[in-house]
Amino acid sequence: MSSATLMFGTLVVALLVTMMLTLGRALAGPTLFDRLLAVNSFGTKTVLLIAAAGFLAGRPEFLDIALVYALINFLGTIAVLKYFELPDAGSSTYREDDY
């Protein structure tokens, strides 16, 4: 086993352990924001995992998927937060300067 393969394997294992811990917080988190934070963190780790697994398999083309996942992850978090910050956005009584 080459040094590079061993390094990618180490990265994958470390990221999987991290993702298990993060998932624990997402399931246990007492408030919505704990879960959201955990899911956002989980998404970041997923991007890295896809990249590292792609390198481990000798196919760096997987980085395309990682890039798309990074974009979706950020947009998802912001969209959910926006919903909880402005629950009435888009309604007829909504005022832009509420906050």
Add this chain to the structure above:
Amino acid sequence: MSDFLLGLVSWPLAGLGCLFVVSGALGLVRMPDLYTRLHAASVTDTGGTLLIAAALLLHAIFTFADPMAAIKLVLIAGFTLFTAPTASHALAKTAMLVGQVPLDADGKPLLDSPEAASRLARSREPVEHGSVGGEEGS
């Protein structure tokens, strides 16, 4: 670059990245309240991503000799550098706005009420040191 030199540079980067990422997850699990968890998770997220991306970048250039992969890794790292702090900021701000009260070191609430947290998040004035809790609001 020889394999030995490549390993000498990329192994510490990857190891440090793993350390960051795992310690961030431990903080996320063990910290006592939302804001401390946010602090533990967001800082290490950015740092760990950059370090791991740097380690992979070296291999994309020297092991795989794939310039497109290198460009994509730089894009991922750059994008994370901008979005991770933005998401953390939005999360903390929304949590304050909705009325999550931060705790101090003894586990006591720093603010009098959820309304105080919400008002603090809405005000555009900078918070003076020691005035958190707002005499005029209590």
